[in-house]
Amino acid sequence: MKVIFLPKVQEYYDNLEQILYEKGYFSFPESSKEYVKDLILDIKMNLPTKFKRPAPEHFDKYGKGMYYATFRKNKQTAWYAFFTKYNDNGKAIYLVRYIANNHTVAQHL
Secondary structure, eight states: OEEEEOHHHHHHHHHHHHHHHHTTSOSSHHHHHHHHHHHHHHHHHHGGGSOOEEOOGGGGGGOTTOEEEEEEOSSSOEEEEEEEEEEETTEEEEEEEEEEEHHHHGGGO
8 A cells, every 4th residue: 555645735735834834823833844744644644544435526627536535633624635546466556636624625525
């Protein structure tokens, strides 16, 4: 089993640390960085065991035939990892194509 991220998703993670700090969700840049690091690790370690749902058509712009899984980080925020699953010689590959949180995409789920 392997979880990989498209370059655009990795770029989003890199920017997310700064965005969360600048918007005042975290008081210190280190806290924001740790939050994003924890989110990435959670997805990498737990995506294969999470309950998955078919992604609605709205998300087809990121890839056809995707699924999504939910990662709750606190009472107010849940993150969604949208992915495609492939098999490579019997080994599962999870390609994360897009991520977002409930504050930005809940109306489409």
